[in-house]
Amino acid sequence: DAGVTQSPTHLIKTRGQQVTLRCSPKSGHDTVSWYQQALGQGPQFIFQYYEEEERQRGNFPDRFSGHQFPNYSSELNVNALLLGDSALYLCASSLLEPKFYNEQFFGPGTRLTVL
């Protein structure tokens, strides 16, 4: 059973560019959450998608957007990249029902470097 997969593993961009990160959830999961983990810090919640809609959003600017496809996979898009966007981006999948606290399974992350 494949777990959560993310692509690419590493990415280098320059300021002002746009980037798209991809996530495939664990088999059977219908919910995808994205987190940003800056160096030396804990992950911070960006947003969660369920049924192709954003259900909840953290304190991130509109430059961060996402999408969920009918097969439950998801993309995270970041526009107008800033140096401060350099981080490890983690995707987590879970089942929405029956409870909020269903375990979130994390992928290995995408390391984004903005120069």
Add this chain to the structure above:
Amino acid sequence: AQSVTQLDSQVPVFEEAPVELRCNYSSSVSVYLFWYVQYPNQGLQLLLKYLSGSTLVKGINGFEAEFNKSQTSFHLRKPSVHISDTAEYFCAVQMDSSYKLIFGSGTRLLVRP
């Protein structure tokens, strides 16, 4: 607003010694509590969780944690650590009405031979 504090950024310990990683949280509502481990170049793995019931929670790899509501703490313990336990450990909370996990800044456990 909810927050999680992990007071120790790094905890060095000798192999086979006991260890405690501290976690305190602040919240005005009921929360669920979690400990995750992150090995180098990997994602997060759930060690254990407290949802309700017994305040002593047992997890994988011999770890356990105790929920103390009066002290708003959820400290992680292991009676005897191994070299392979060297990793970053994150405490997290989730409100009953929210989907997001709020993480602490992490504690690096360094096990020495």
